Amino acid sequence: MSTATDHAAHTDHSHDESHGATDKQYVVIALILAALTAIEVSTYYVDFGPLFMPTLFVLMTVKFVIVVSYFMHLKFDNKLFSYLFYTGLILAIAVYCGALATFKFFLQKG
């Protein structure tokens, strides 16, 4: 009995989780992404000085997280999907940062 109840509860939960944002919210998110892209492109024309690299990295990360969280529904979906994807992502970043460090990439200037 409890198994069936748990299953039903889980089913309802999964049902809720599958719903992301509304279509209007998706359009707003896309406009935010477009605005962030415009700021990114502006770094090519405007001198951001020492803020150039941090600005680009922050904008890239924010755009990445927005697409993954909202368009790919990870924010609303089961956490297991997040664990699987971010494990691959973090592993890739760690492995290749290590590989680049081996070649003294981060010590290069200019």
Place this chain on the structure above:
Amino acid sequence: MADTALAHGADHGAPHTTTGLSNNKLGMWIFLGSECLLFGGLISTYMLYKGRASTGPQPDQIYDIPFTSVSSFVLLMSSLTMVLAVSAAHRKDDRNTNLWLTVTALLGATFVGGQVYEFTAFYREGLGFTTSLFGSSFYTLTGFHGVHVTVGIIMLMALVGMVRKNRIPGSKAETVELIGLYWHFVDIVWIVIFTLVYLIPS
């Protein structure tokens, strides 16, 4: 009781797996996680080699940032149309599902067309695949991404045909969502490539 639970689950379209999650979706997320490693390798190889252009043009001499910015915007907007297709599929609205899938494929084709134009322009400016380490790593990275977009377009067009003929086995919404996950992944890879390859000079 178990039958009742199963029937209840079937009504709500919940998969009957040990995790309670769709194995197809689980498999797609594992695949996308592994794709991070593939593109991570290609991007880091490019980062390492982009400054090693002893012959041929340098990155900042040939990149056309305004053109690539428009291509990036097109691909970004294709993510919007894709998520609208997924939303329509969840509402069982086949007409709008097909409409948004077709628009997504067209935007993807525009992006690939832009990439072909860019490659042609670079080749004419003297950057061949074997000209320098920069050329090899650039064409390999962006070429792999272009192939992924092309595969996505083929899947989208196949999906449009299958939705139209009602030939999708299992949940239609889930199938559209799985293709959508792949498409969005291609978009997020480009978000990274656009910043690291094009906007950050060598």
